Amino acid sequence: MTTEQEVREVAGRSRAAAAELAPLSRAEKDAALHEMADALVAASSDVLSANSLDLAAGRAAGLADGMLDRLALSPERIEGMAQGLRDVAGLPDPIGAVVRGYTLPNGLEVRQIRVPLGVVGIIYEARPNVTVDAAGLCLKSGNTALLRGSASAYHSNTALVGVLSEAAAKAGLPADAVQLVPGTDRESVTHLMRARGLVDVIIPRGGAGLIKNVVENSIVPVIETGVGNCHVYVDAAADLEMAAAIVMNSKVQRPSVCNSAETLLVHSAVAASFLPTVSSLLHEAGVTLHVDSFDLVPEGPLTVAAADVDWETEYNSLDLAVKVVDSVDEAVAHIRRWGSGHTEAIVSSDVRAIRRFSSRLDSAAVMVNASTRFTDGGEFGFGAEIGISTQKLHARGPMGLPEMTSTTYLVTGDGHVR
Template sequence: MTAIEKQGAAAKAAALKLMTCGTGAKNRALLAIARALADNKEKIIAANGADMAKARESGMSAALMDRLALNDKRIDGIADSVRQVAALDDPIGQVDKMSTRPNGLIIGRRKVPLGVIAIIYESRPNVTVDAAVLCLKAGNAVILRGGKEAFNSNNALTDIMRAAIKEAGLPEDAVSLVQDTTRGSVDEVMALTGYIDVLIPRGGAGLIRHVVENSKVPVIETGVGNCHIYVESTADLNMGAEIIYNAKCSRPSVCNAAETLLVDRSIAAAFLPMAKKLLDQKNTQLRGCPETIEILGGGVLPATDEDYWTEFGDYILAVKVVSDLDEAIAHVNKYTTHHSEAIVTNDYAASQRFLDEVDAAAVYVNASTRFTDGGEFGLGAEIGISTQKMHARGPMGLEQLTSVKYIIYGSGQVR
């Protein structure tokens, strides 16, 4: 067996124990993880420092460096999110839709773990903990395959969690990290049909496309986020400017950040300078249509069609002036990755049309796309934002990490 196959077999054995260990045991392990993270900040920050040094040497962008960085405050936040997951209701074992058939059979549906989940992700070490604790609370074992950029951070976090899980009396192989960060390990994980039940990729478009197109293991597709903000003709312009600034600049590297601003022609001359004034605070590069350039001047680069397809993950924003709601909706539905889309408007009918006609996992009226997040939606931490329509869509919390089995009570019935 290869090292990854051994990991798969160990995770499968751990998953069988987690299926029946009970809520109390899982919560004790989660609280042990939270304490261990808080107690080992120095170890985590030292490991992260090694990753950050390599990132600087390789010329990684500031936005991606921000995704990678860990500090006291972020580790405290990660530990707090673990405690929040521990406090959530445990979905496992819940039974719904109990009914009695005419023949006397009593049939119900019980929530059960998915089994072994593999997560393939890039450069965000907080995902290591978020994924592990959500899977654990939902009774699943997890195999983590992070990117080489965060390997030292991920290794430290995984070691700390495994020790805490073992101390709490559960199998440490409930959580494991693939040690090989080459492309070959991704392909091997995608082929582990005998051990892995579900594979979830998190990262850039190239990674997600590769996994979706090549995996032999069932995949839940998560979110490349080419997100749009449309400022409609009746919008409060100050509100619109604040929303686009937040959606683009609060953390441009994440998948719920805005990548394209659409502005109604009737307000473009008034709105675009207001928005640019805020966006300039972060030196945001604008790539605009000819009308945008005419209004804002030469500091705006001409937008190409490719720009409207692109998830920049940086302080770059595509801008287009549109004639009306119809053109805005058509543009969004052409270029969307079905993640998060928003309209800013004071017209109720326009807001309802946008909600009805835009095809995305999360559609907003008068709010930033940055709220597409498991914690913000009240789900606790999330394992990703699903942009598909099968099984799960939107932020994936505990409920989305379960399956069902039918349970049937009889009294001797035969067919």
């Protein structure tokens, strides 16, 4: 059997399972999620053994420490993934929820209700926790999960999907509700992206290169997620102490994630009083600054000249581009030119500046006097997320359970004819 045939065969089984999964009750799905959580903890030793093979291969291949950390599992991380499944079980079921409903003058009752997307293909990089998170969110929203993790996590993902699939079947769900796409090379990814008619939507999670490849080459509909060239703008009317705290949190707390700030824009009216202070704090945290001018931030080991490439770069590291602007409009123009449409923040006490900033941007989230790090399903109160969408159709921003659904119009009559 060719790789294409293998991928299409798995996708076909996933589609058949989707028809069985869609009508299940919340109680049935929640019971399965708890069964999966318990099975995950019980199989910790087997999962860790599989993970050790991936870590050994990663070290031999020269994977960076940050990637190895993302790849590594531990008893604590496995328990955390299991708890995540239990948390998803505690969330409201979106399926069957009425988005809107009304009765027409002729007596027809019209209801728009949430239904599953169907078969959700997820292509992601070396983070085994995504395997469990995605499976749980797909199952709760009535979707089957067709998972294609990176080759670097193949053993871990195979073990995890085996545990989850067996537990789902034990709880009465179709065993094919959670499946791993066969293959470890790019060919299997290509065939998944071409399985239109079998796969309903693909969600890529990872770096810019992965997302670009999926968006440009998939003939299956794609929900674009993740690339985060996020900005913090410190306005002329900013509380500078507050601004420093927001900049530090946005950049330093967890620099490798998509909602970390990558560019700091500072109004020229406060640049002389703000930049020396915040630069010192950032340098103490090990942040390299890529600046448009050395007037306020002296050149040194952690200060370099910025080029155009810095304005468009998602560093995912302790690097921050810094630019002085003369107005809110200049800040907005810079963000609209170089930003990725993820998250932007303004620090200001000027209501007009805040309104001008927020109304003229084209991003999924705008923070007012708050860190960019709050763009997150958990922080927004969704309980969990499948990713952060930076596109405009269907879903935008953190994707919780409702965003994992489509809708159907259910029209009820009493012998009505047109």
